[in-house]
Amino acid sequence: MTADTDFCRLGRAVVETEMAALDALQSRIDGTFADACRSLLACSGRVVVLGMGKSGHIGGKLAATLASTGTPAFFVHPGEASHGDLGMITSGDCIIALSNSGETEEINRLLPAIKRRGLDLIAITGNARSTLAGAATIHLDAGVDAEACPLGLAPTASTTAALAMGDALAIALLDARGFTAEDFAHSHPGGRLGRRLLLRIEDLMHTGEAIPVVLPETTMADALLEMTRKGLGMTAVVDSQRQVLGIFTDGDLRRALDEGVDVHATAIDTVMTANPRCVEVSQLAAEALAVMERHSINGLLVNDAAGCLSGALNMHDLLRAGVV
Template sequence: MKDTDFCRLGRAVLETEAAAITALLPRVDHDFATACRLLLDCQGRVVVIGMGKSGHVAGKLAATLASTGTPAFFVHPGEASHGDLGMITPGDVVIALSNSGETEEINQLLPLIKRLGNALVAITGNPDSTLAATASVHLNVAVDREACPLGLAPTASTTASLAMGDALAIALLDARGFTSEDFARSHPGGRLGRRLLLRIADLMHADDTTPRVSPDTPLAGALLEMTRKGLGMTAVCNAEGEVIGIFTDGDLRRALDEGIDVHETPIEAVMTPNPRLATQDQLAAEALALMERHSINALLVTDTHGRLTGALNMHDLLRAGVM
């Protein structure tokens, strides 16, 4: 096969699966809204079941629900009939995925689910199936054809089920008022969690590690303070501890170019006044945005009265994985 043949077949698959998803739009209707309300009103947890490829989609749906504010978990139907059915309690809502709607391992569980009184949301490609008829509400994800040229491998059908599951999860996310901070709390180890949870106070240099000098400190003294603290800058504070300026490596280069006497010149004469400041309760991601917007590599951190409490530089954000 030529490269063009591979590309042609790949595009055909994507076109088929895109058509399958587009066909779902008119099916996001009253039944979809009913399913959302059942899930939103769930007093327990959402239990998602499915076999084979549908099982993989079911596992992904359970994970997406759980990470977006709807407590959920996956139960394998084959294991459920051998003891795992005990994981389902009367207050739970069950979502069952089966393209045919006649998956034996799932249909065996239907009488038991009904006996427990669980609401059942069926996602199938067969509205006339046993599963669809038994369910409290049925979501139709039927496709015209699979993307597989043999018409056998679940491709477009699993894509349609996955998309419908995502639609449910995101509709519920919005209905619950789920925020980016809520999402971050369930993803503390990920990059997004770090960006949304870490605050400047978690990363900044504070107390004796923060470089600071008074306005009348000679430039040479300020350089010693910068060297000791190793942040490439120093805050300049008045007697009340309020920040009145900053002196950075860049300011030093400019001062040396002008031939300034480092022993006689007070730092106030060469500092940058009114520097960009941050507060320690701001998100670290906000500090990064501020640095990038103003093309600076460090920020001084103050309290609400403008008094110095710490310092933060780009290396701190890099080490924390915020950028």
């Protein structure tokens, strides 16, 4: 039976080999790499990524990374390309082909068609003297001295190097395009980042009749009825112009009861929290969350640009929307 120490020794050896491959890759981020970036920036169509086997998996990831960071891209399986999918590649597109050997038959079979269309071909290989490297407009060397596999067979260090080279391209392009976190969120509207960067308070807040609101002369008893009906654990206290005077929450209720206040005879403006923290409708929902967390509160009143009450929001609304 293999001992734990042997598992760990082999695992560390793999990591060390792949680290060495990445270290060697740094010196190849040079003028040729910059040429590849300029070619991709100048592309008027889409970036089409090709790769077979493990290189295909890396290619699929590269295409996804490019697409989500501002460079329209998609992956085409080379085997399918020669049976019709080549029609997905159009004038103005740019090709990135990944092959460690540079002699992948399914890719090299497509080279004449790519050349006929006059498309830029960026090859990422581990063999600068290969057929693919020679046919490429730009060749990026992702070669490694050794695979991490002790048999020297399974692609390991070579796929790590290709992955890093692809990521380097994607991030260099992201920066050159001035791609922002908000741009990223627009590409990921279903993700948590997208929700945090795109959702605004006005998208989540309670409005109209759903807002718990009372006038300052309202008794505590009636204010409690309003809180119960609206179910937000609070009520706004406003004047006749809907300017916010204060807020009354479950916490204010507990403090008032501890002091023996008569709920039927006491006006709400004598027990409310005056000048409460409010947010504006145009702010991000994430900003409302930050206010709640910073001040350890569970609800906020929402004002419009004129400072009048426009809505109400609580922590449950943010939880349901996935902002938290």
